[in-house]
Amino acid sequence: MLLGLPIPHDYSIFETANTLFPVRNENGDTYEFRLPFGFTTPMSDQIPFERAYELWQDTIFLRHFDSRFPSNPWLWRRYTRDELYEGIKHATSTHLRALQHVVRRLREHYRDRLILRKAPFHAAPPAQTRIPERARSLIAFEKLNVACQEIENRQRRALPVEEREAHFFSIRGLSPAIGAEVDACIDKIRATDARFAIAELRTFAFAPTSRDARINDGDFLLALSNEDDDIELDVPWRNYLGLSFPDAQTLLSTAGLNDNWMVNISLGRMLQVEVVRLEAMREPPYLVLRPGHSGLFRFAIDQGLLNLQRPLVLDPLFQDFSSERVAQALQAVGGNPPPMRRRRRRD
Amino acid sequence: MAARKQYPRIEPAHGLLYEPNSLQMSRPVDQVDNLLEEVSNYLKNPFNPRQEEAFRTSFTQRLSLLWGPPGTGKTTVLAGIILGWIEQSWRSGNPIIVGVGASNYNAIDNVLREVADLFQRLQEHQGNPPGHVRVVRLRSQSAKPPLDGRIEDVARTTPAATSLASAIHERASCIVVGGTWQQLGRVAQAVSGNNTPVAGWFDLLVLDEASQIPVAHAAAYFLLMREDGHLVLAGDHKQLGPIYGFEMRDSAQGLFDCIFSYMQETHGIDPVALDRNYRTNTEISGWPRERFYSEGYEAFFPERRLTIVVPPATGRPPAYWPANLPWTDVFLRLLDPELPVVVVSYGVHTSTLSNPFEAQMVTALALLYRRILGPSGQGPGDHEFWTEHLGIVTPHRAQMSTIRNLLVDAAGMPMDPPPFVDTVDRFQGQERDLMIASYVVADRDFVAAEEAFILNPRRFNVTLTRARSKFIMFVSDAVLQHLPADADVARDAAHLQLFAENYCTSVMEEVTLPYLESEKIREMTCRLRGMRDLK
Numbered sequence: 084m085l086l087g088l089p090i091p092h093d094y095s096i097f098e099t100a101n102t103l104f105p106v107r108n109e110n111g112d113t114y115e116f117r118l119p120f121g122f123t124t125p126m127s128d129q130i131p132f133e134r135a136y137e138l139w140q141d142t143i144f145l146r147h148f149d150s151r152f153p154s155n156p157w158l159w160r161r162y163t164r165d166e167l168y169e170g171i172k173h174a175t176s177t178h179l180r181a182l183q184h185v186v187r188r189l190r191e192h193y194r195d196r197l198i199l200r201k202a203p204f205h206a207a208p209p210a211q212t213r214i215p216e217r218a219r220s221l222i223a224f225e226k227l228n229v230a231c232q233e234i235e236n237r238q239r240r241a242l243p244v245e246e247r248e249a250h251f252f253s254i255r256g257l258s259p260a261i262g263a264e265v266d267a268c269i270d271k272i273r274a275t276d277a278r279f280a281i282a283e284l285r286t287f288a289f290a291p292t293s294r295d296a297r298i299n300d301g302d303f304l305l306a307l308s309n310e311d312d313d314i315e316l317d318v319p320w321r322n323y324l325g326l327s328f329p330d331a332q333t334l335l336s337t338a339g340l341n342d343n344w345m346v347n348i349s350l351g352r353m354l355q356v357e358v359v360r361l362e363a364m365r366e367p368p369y370l371v372l373r374p375g376h377s378g379l380f381r382f383a384i385d386q387g388l389l390n391l392q393r394p395l396v397l398d399p400l401f402q403d404f405s406s407e408r409v410a411q412a413l414q415a416v417g418g419n420p421p422p423m424r425r426r427r428r429r430d
Numbered sequence: 431m432a433a434r435k436q437y438p439r440i441e442p443a444h445g446l447l448y449e450p451n452s453l454q455m456s457r458p459v460d461q462v463d464n465l466l467e468e469v470s471n472y473l474k475n476p477f478n479p480r481q482e483e484a485f486r487t488s489f490t491q492r493l494s495l496l497w498g499p500p501g502t503g504k505t506t507v508l509a510g511i512i513l514g515w516i517e518q519s520w521r522s523g524n525p526i527i528v529g530v531g532a533s534n535y536n537a538i539d540n541v542l543r544e545v546a547d548l549f550q551r552l553q554e555h556q557g558n559p560p561g562h563v564r565v566v567r568l569r570s571q572s573a574k575p576p577l578d579g580r581i582e583d584v585a586r587t588t589p590a591a592t593s594l595a596s597a598i599h600e601r602a603s604c605i606v607v608g609g610t611w612q613q614l615g616r617v618a619q620a621v622s623g624n625n626t627p628v629a630g631w632f633d634l635l636v637l638d639e640a641s642q643i644p645v646a647h648a649a650a651y652f653l654l655m656r657e658d659g660h661l662v663l664a665g666d667h668k669q670l671g672p673i674y675g676f677e678m679r680d681s682a683q684g685l686f687d688c689i690f691s692y693m694q695e696t697h698g699i700d701p702v703a704l705d706r707n708y709r710t711n712t713e714i715s716g717w718p719r720e721r722f723y724s725e726g727y728e729a730f731f732p733e734r735r736l737t738i739v740v741p742p743a744t745g746r747p748p749a750y751w752p753a754n755l756p757w758t759d760v761f762l763r764l765l766d767p768e769l770p771v772v773v774v775s776y777g778v779h780t781s782t783l784s785n786p787f788e789a790q791m792v793t794a795l796a797l798l799y800r801r802i803l804g805p806s807g808q809g810p811g812d813h814e815f816w817t818e819h820l821g822i823v824t825p826h827r828a829q830m831s832t833i834r835n836l837l838v839d840a841a842g843m844p845m846d847p848p849p850f851v852d853t854v855d856r857f858q859g860q861e862r863d864l865m866i867a868s869y870v871v872a873d874r875d876f877v878a879a880e881e882a883f884i885l886n887p888r889r890f891n892v893t894l895t896r897a898r899s900k901f902i903m904f905v906s907d908a909v910l911q912h913l914p915a916d917a918d919v920a921r922d923a924a925h926l927q928l929f930a931e932n933y934c935t936s937v938m939e940e941v942t943l944p945y946l947e948s949e950k951i952r953e954m955t956c957r958l959r960g961m962r963d964l965k
Contacts, residue, residue, distance in 0.1 A: 213437060215448060217685060221646040224678070224686050231675025251827045278571070295831040301572040357572065364845040405647075408612060408627070412650035415626045417439035418448055 084196050086189075093126045100181035104188040116181040121145045121162075122174040130174045138167050145170075216421045218413040225409045236401035237317070244310050244396050248290070251297050255310055256290030257395035260369045268371060272359055279359060283377040287370055287395065294363045297399075303357035304402055307372065308350075310394040316351030323350065323388060338382045345379060351400050353379045354389055372397075440628055442659060443652035446493060447645075450697045453492040461521070462489045465514045472551040473510060481507045484702040485514060488634070488662050495640075495693055495701035496664040499723050500895035501709025501861065504664050508636050509544035511662060513552070515634050516604050520560040525601050529632035530608035531651050533642040533672065535569065537859055538608040539576050541638050542567055545606055546580040561603055566594060568609035568617065586613050595621045598631050607631075611650040618654055630656045639859065640690040641665035644672045648689035665690040668722040669892050670858050677882075706730050709861055713770040713961045714894065714901055717933050721925050722891055736767040736863055736899045738802045750801060755790065755840045756944035756951055761798050764958075769937060770900050771961035773930045776943075776954050778908040781872040784828040787954055788868040788904045790840075790945045792822055792833050795866060795902065796849070797841040812843070816850040821862035823854050823893050825884055829870045854893045865897035872906035881914045887925035894929075905930065934959035 088094065088102045097116045106114040117123075124131050137143045145167065146159035162170065189197065239252045247253035265286040272279050298305065306316050314323065321331035331346045355375035362369050374380030383389045445453045466485055470476050477485060481503060487494040488511045498504025512528050519526040530545075532538045546565050553559060566582040568591060569575065575583040584590045595617050598605055607614075618629035632655045637643055640663040643651075648663075655661065667690050674686075684691030693699045705726030707715050711734040719727035740762050741748070747757035764772055774791070781787070799820060803809040810819060824830055830851045837843045837851075871877050871884060883889075894901055910927050914920040937960030942953045 217448065220682070220685060221649075225644075225646055228675040235675065249828075251831075295827060295834070297827065301574060303572050364848065404612065408615060408650065409646040412611075412615065412627055412653060413646060415440055415628050415653055416443045416447055416649055417437055418444050419435075419437050 084193060086193075095126065096128045096178060096181045096185070097123075100184045103185055104192065106184075116177060116184070118174050118177055119170070120148055122170055128178065130171065130178070134167060134171050134174075138164065138171065143167055213420045214414055214416075215418040218416065218418070222406075222410045222413060225406045229403045229406045233401045233403070236399060240316065240398050247396070247398065248293050248296070251295055252399060254289050254293040254296045254298055254370070254397040255394065256293065257287040257307070257370075257397060258289075259391055260286040260288040260367075264365075265369060265371075268360060268362070268369075272371060279373065282373050283380075284359060285356075285372050285374070287372065288367045289370065289397075291366075291368060294368055296397075298358060298361065298397065300358055300361050302399075303355070303375065304400045305356055305358065305397050306351040306354040306400050307356050307389065307395055307397055308354055309390055310396045314350060316354070316398065316400065317349050319347050320350045320353045320383070320388060321346065324386060334386075335382070338378065338385065340378050340382060348379075350383075350388065353383050355400065356380075356397070370397075440653060441657050442492070442655055442661075443628075443649060446652045446655075446661060447649050450493050450693060450699060461518065462486050462514075465489075465517050468517050469510050469514045469548075471555060472513065472548050473506070477507065477510065478704075478706050480702060480704050480706070481510075484704070485511055487702055488660060489514070489518075491660070493661045493663070493693070493699065495690065495699050496662060497666060497690075497701035497703040498664055499666050499704065499707065499718065499727055500669065500892070501707045501715075502704035502727075503706075503708055504666075504704060505540050505544050505638065507704070508541050508638055508662065508664055509548050512541075512545050512606060512634070512636065513548045516561075516563060516606075519604055519633075525561065525604045526633040527598050527601065527604070527631050528606045529614070529635040529651070529654060530606060530638070531611060531614070531635065531643070532608075532638045533610075533647070534639075535567070535573055535576075535610070537639045537642075538567060538610075539578065539581065540859060541636065542576070542581045542606065542608050543578050546578060550580070563604045563606065564597070566605060566607045568594065568607060568613050570610075570613055581608075586617060591617050592621070595629075598629075611647045614654055615650050626653075628653045630654075630659075632656060632659050634660050634662070636662045636664070637689070638664050641667045641669060641688045642672050642858075643689050644674075645685055645687075645689050645692045663690055663693060667691045667694070668718075668888060670855060670888050673855075709898055710895060711735065711770055711899060713963070714897055714899075716961070717929050718891055718895055720933075721887075734899050735770065736765070738765070738767060738799070740765055740767070740802065748798075748801065750805075752797075752840055752842060754946070755794055755797070755836075756946060757794070758942070758944050760941045760943060760958075761794055763941075764795060764902060765799060765802070765900075767900065769960045769962050771934055772900075772902045772937075773934045773959040774902070774904050774941075774943070774956050775907055775910055775930060775959070776872075776904075776956040778874055778906060779872045781870060781906070782876040783826045783870065784832045785868065785870045785872060785906075786832065786947065787943075787945045788870060789829060789832040789836050791904055791943060792866050792868050793836040793841050796820060796822065796837060797843070799864060800843070813847050816847060819863045820850075821857060821860070821865045821896055822849070822851040822868065823857055823865060823896070824851065824868040824870055825853060825889075826870050827853075829868055833868065854889050854896075857896050858892050861896050861898055863898050864900045864902070865893070867893050867901070867903045867905075869903065869905040869909055872908050874908045874912065877908045877912045878914075881912060881923065882916075882919050884909060885912070885914070885919065885923035885926055887922045890926045890929070903930070930959055934961045936960060936962050 088099060090098045090102055100116045122130055137145065143162050145162045146156060149159045152158040239247065244255055248255045269284050308314055326334065328346055335345055356372040357375065358370055359373050360371040384391065442453060466482060484496045484507050496504060496507065515526060515528060530538055530541050542565050549563060564582060565580060566584055567576045568584050568586055571585050571587050584594050615627035619625060619627040622628055627650060635651060635655050637648060637651060667688065671688050678686040683695040685696065705728060707727050708730045710729060712729045712732040715727055715729045743759035743762050745759060751757050800815060803819060822833060833851045834849050837849045838845050843849060877884065910930050914923055937958065939958045941956050941958045943956050944951050944953050
């Protein structure tokens with residue numbers, strides 16, 4: 084989702100918070116997030132680092148504005164050390180409150196369109212506090228990496244289908260393939276690899292312009308969907324049919340699919356396929372796919388979530404295979420956590 | 431003062447990760463030289479002094495680092511070390527388990543293949559060895575099995591994986607098992623009984639391409655070692671590192687880089703640096719030696735050249751030359767074996783992800799080289815040509831596609847096997863007689879947008895050092911003259927930029943190269959720089 088606001092230049096956090104559904108009192112006056120002189124940086128969200136430096140050096144230059152002498156700043160009173168400290172604290176909390184305001188308003192007004200649902204991110208949740216500092220850093224680093232990869236994958240899938248193909252992310256123009264050559268190919272696969280002896284295999288021809296896509300034999304984090312459908316693969320499939328949980332459960336059971344986990348899975352998972360064979364150099368090029376779950380895949384076709392008669396596109400999905408295992412490994416390695424730090428009271 | 435509470439830990443994983451210096455007890459093994467002598471019988475070439483030192487430290491130190499710049503025989507040394515350990519186990523009558531890890535299956539297979547080669551030579555020399563050795567590679571269900579039939583293929587989800595774990599546990603015979611940290615860890619977890627990825631399997635763990643292994647992944651490997659197990663990390667932190675979603679500006683002394691850098695920078699472990707380069711000639715290795723490997727990178731084959739005879743220039747294209755590929759006699763000059771390093775640079779224009787001019791030049795040189803090696807139907811086969819003789823590296827997939835299409839459509843090369851045109855990441859660990867690099871980007875703004883990627887010194891180092899006899903590079907002035915705003919990126923960029931401008935100076939000519947644009951022949955004025963005969 085891309086949100087535009089009537090802000091002329093710079094989407095600072097204060098400008099954004101003051102423009103995006105601002106808080107109004109009974110008289111209709113709006114509450115504004117703002118900070119006193121000396122604690123803001125124009126066109127930026129930074130709290131001026133000079134304030135921290137002044138505090139650190141114990142040499143304070145910042146003065147309170149005095150309306151009696153507007154053009155004689157040297158007559159203004161200097162901040163005391165405590166005032167400066169409180170000023171920095173206030174500036175930090177005002178920034179955080181502005182950020183919280185933006186997040187809350189987005190959630191209140193656009194909840195149905197905010198599709199990225201992730202577990203809350205914790206750099207060091209309680210379970211990891213009893214391991215060494217370096218292990219915690221490594222776990223946080225791994226989680227950040229995974230988050231970056233997931234966001235990258237979603238950004239790629241958000242591109243128009245032509246661009247996904249042009250950037251070699253996706254294979255497009257798929258349509259069911261038939262003929263002696265593909266039949267022979269399937270027979271060979273079944274005969275040579277026991278995994279596919281009785282598996283459901285489907286063959287598709289695809290556009291020659293997709294020959295160089297970064298998709299290879301054995302790739303299984305892929306989903307098949309219709310090129311012209313405006314769908315989001317990360318959303319639960321039942322949302323597309325407007326079904327409640329019990330209704331979706333009932334519909335699944337009519338197709339003999341009775342596992343509860345199937346009710347809330349994403350559309351991408353339902354349409355997930357593995358590339359069993361990719362014949363990119365044939366004319367026309369074709370590939371052999373095995374649905375990740377045959378029952379769900381057929382169900383998706385039956386419910387109109389996938390129409391094999393219209394052009395299809397094969398897109399990469401993302402799945403985190405590593406962060407949990409890394410955390411598990413580093414917890415198993417063990418070792419002493421860092422000593423508890425006592426918070427020092429400020430006099 | 432009360433003693434600090436000690437939390438549970440698994441050794442040697444904990445020691446290796448947090449206090450490796452406490453493990454650095456020298457444990458002299460009397461027979462190490464004797465083992466080295468025995469192993470030498472089966473090597474193609476005897477170890478050089480640094481390689482011998484690496485062999486010895488794998489026995490005398492719990493943790494040893496082997497710094498292997500390109501072509502210095504790192505994989506061969508690792509295989510020799512593994513054979514030495516197995517030889518020792520035969521002598522003591524106690525079978526051992528050796529783990530081989532890396533960040534990808536190709537690197538794992540390279541080590542296992544070398545091990546299989548050594549055992550084959552051992553069997554040829556002395557018939558049946560004193561004990562049986564299994565060489566196994568564990569893989570995920572979707573990964574491809576090893577191509578070498580001597581390496582046993584085990585898929586993790588099959589009963590063979592459980593029986594492999596049992597065999598490791600029983601230790602009836604020596605096993606060399608390769609796998610990724612995830613696959614080995616999952617098998618360990620399945621058989622651990624307490625759902626932890628911990629197993630005291632490996633007497634010796636060898637991690638190849640350790641400069642591509644993140645620290646956390648290495649820690650998962652450490653959990654599979656026996657308490658008194660030894661670890662050998664082999665890598666080169668001057669080559670490509672691990673692939674991350676984002677790069678930390680401060681790697682925290684290697685913690686957020688790779689296990690190889692972490693051991694050096696955080697724990698001050700000194701590696702044994704292999705110093706003799708068996709791959710490239712003096713002219714190609716001169717630049718990496720100057721910029722990356724100050725400890726030594728001496729070319730063992732200083733005069734290695736392309737073994738081709740370039741025909742004399744006639745001003746006309748050869749009879750086989752296709753009509754849709756422009757010709758110039760300059761191509762003959764570019765392929766001259768006596769000019770082992772060539773840089774062709776040209777002015778700024780608008781190419782970004784693909785560059786038709788460079789693609790046509792690369793295609794023309796590939797075709798000419800193919801035909802000089804042997805007329806149609808003669809010389810090396812297509813597979814051999816692309817796996818031994820020529821490699822084409824380019825950073826962008828669009829350019830890969832453009833070059834491949836031209837090789838097939840314009841130069842008439844077969845689609846199967848497909849021409850080996852790829853990114854440098856896919857080339858790490860490989861080598862070719864001739865390497866051609868197409869840097870593609872000729873637009874100043876685009877260079878600025880991807881400066882850290884395209885001017886990355888590790889990437890350039892790997893690109894250059896894949897070549898055995900000759901390296902040709904096409905690059906625009908937009909890349910060579912770009913001055914990054916970031917001081918670190920600017921410093922890094924110098925590795926590539928100064929290579930062209932300061933190193934390749936023994937030949938400096940202006941040449942004109944023809945290319946097709948909108949079906950018309952145009953000419954590009956280029957600067958030809960080269961490095962010839964450093965003797």
